[in-house]
Amino acid sequence: xxxxxxxxxxxxxxxxxDLGAKLGVSRQTINAIETGRYDPSLxxxxxxxxxxxxxxxxxxxxxxx
Numbered sequence: 001x002x003x004x005x006x007x008x009x010x011x012x013x014x015x016x017x018d019l020g021a022k023l024g025v026s027r028q029t030i031n032a033i034e035t036g037r038y039d040p041s042l043x044x045x046x047x048x049x050x051x052x053x054x055x056x057x058x059x060x061x062x063x064x065x
Contacts (some may be wrong), residue, residue, distance in 0.1 A: 002061045006034040008052045023047050 016030040032038035
């Protein structure tokens with residue numbers, strides 16, 4: 001899955017630890033999402049999208065989209 005979490009996070013000047021704290025997950029979870037090693041659960045994807053004021057579709061895309 002392709003995602004734009006890193007770009008959105010760095011635009012706001014947040015570290016991975018900052019984002020993790022805002023979402024209630026670890027920095028390692030944020031790193032795994034950003035590097036594509038972990039696809040977030042649907043509830044976590046909704047939390048991420050809500051935090052960034054975005055839709056899930058704007059943050060996460062299948063590789064062929």
